[in-house]
Amino acid sequence: MKKTVSVIILCLAMALSGCAGSAHSANEVHIAIQPSAAFIPLYVAKEKGWIEEALEPMGVSVKWETFESGPPMNESLLSGDSDIGVIGDVPVVTVVAPGNDISLIAIAAQAADSYAILVPTDSGISSAADLKGKRLAVTFGSTAHNMVEKYLATADLTIDDVDLVNIAAGDAAFVLSSGQADAVSIWEPNVTRITADGTVRILASGSECGLAGTNGIVARDKFATANPEVITQILAQYKRAADELPGLDDATMGAVAAALGVETSQMDQIIPKFKYTVEITQEDIFALNDTIRFLNENQILRKDYDITESADGSYYKGY
Incomplete structure (x- = not known):
């Protein structure tokens, strides 16, 4: 990967x-x-x-x-x-x-906090460690990709420990709602838009993992x-x-x-x-x-x- x-x-x-x-x-x-x-x-x-x-x-x-x-x-x-x-x-x-x-x-x-990793509200994922073995979607080459690396590192994990998939930014909500990914890393205004109806929550924001x-x-x-x-x-x-x-x-x-x-x-x-x-x-x-x-x-x-x-x-x- x-x-x-x-x-x-x-x-x-x-x-x-x-x-x-x-x-x-x-x-x-x-x-x-x-x-x-x-x-x-x-x-x-x-x-x-x-x-x-x-x-x-x-x-x-x-x-x-x-x-x-x-x-x-x-x-x-x-x-x-x-x-x-x-x-x-x-x-x-x-x-x-x-x-x-x-x-x-x-x-x-x-x-920093305009970037976030999102998961379904009813997901059992509550920490970086819980992402091990999970499918995580992000736009490769974006700042959100940088956040993935930094957030995983807080649990001594790397992208080799997750199933990292590349998505278009506009598909972030769909891959979560359809179950095609366990988590997505994305930026504003997507964060606010995707979490608005309460079915998706913020797992972590950029400042929590040293993202500037x-x-x-x-x-x-x-x-x-x-x-x-x-x-x-x-x-x-x-x-x-x-x-x-x-x-x-x-x-x-x-x-x-x-x-x-x-x-x-x-x-x-x-x-x-x-x-x-x-x-x-x-x-x-x-x-x-x-x-x-x-x-x-x-x-x-x-x-x-x-x-x-x-x-x-x-x-x-x-x-």
Whole structure:
């Protein structure tokens, strides 16, 4: 199983490395987005049209590209189809590995407890040790995958001790309700949505196993260095949206909730789990290096490096 997981993750970062190019004109930016609550500010900025408004004087148009999770987004970034994207820690350390010409340019959010391992409410599983021999579903190459590794380690277990299966994030609820998995590891807003009717409960949250839940904003080096002000303006609007979340109007909040597939009322439960920061701090560097170390120890990433080699926080001007 470990070998299979390694191949899936490595093929994204290695098979496509060196292939990145500009598949579209310089007067447009392609932004990759995914329906994770870690990126609510980007959804707000999208709904408000703030990025389009900021880039219009530069003659730059915005193309939005939606992905279900980080791994397919990485493929798009590596192929040059997307210029900038928002992803979790495992996709970050995979795609910005030296040689891929993609950099970490900002932090989207820190949110350890937005990740959780879920089990049916009537399940007899009550601890990490109880997962031994069980079928555990997760999206390979995601931050939720990192959580699986860390949570199992609290009981001196590894992925070799469970039947780990790869699923699309959108299938998490179905595999549990249909009995195809004993547990799933997933992120918000899926956690809130899946547990809402009481048939599924949280076995563990990210903070219980040392998961930092660091989500990043990454960009292709070729695009960013050629268009630094475009990147700066996108980050400025992300921060603007993060700052305005507490007083966000109902219409916009409702639109974002719909994009995430949750009720507007559930946003009050989801948003407090996140710290939307933008600036890259030493805490973030430590957390991402820990992800690199952990994945290497488990022979998943197999490419040791320091995240500072692939981080460039100069585009964010502290708006």
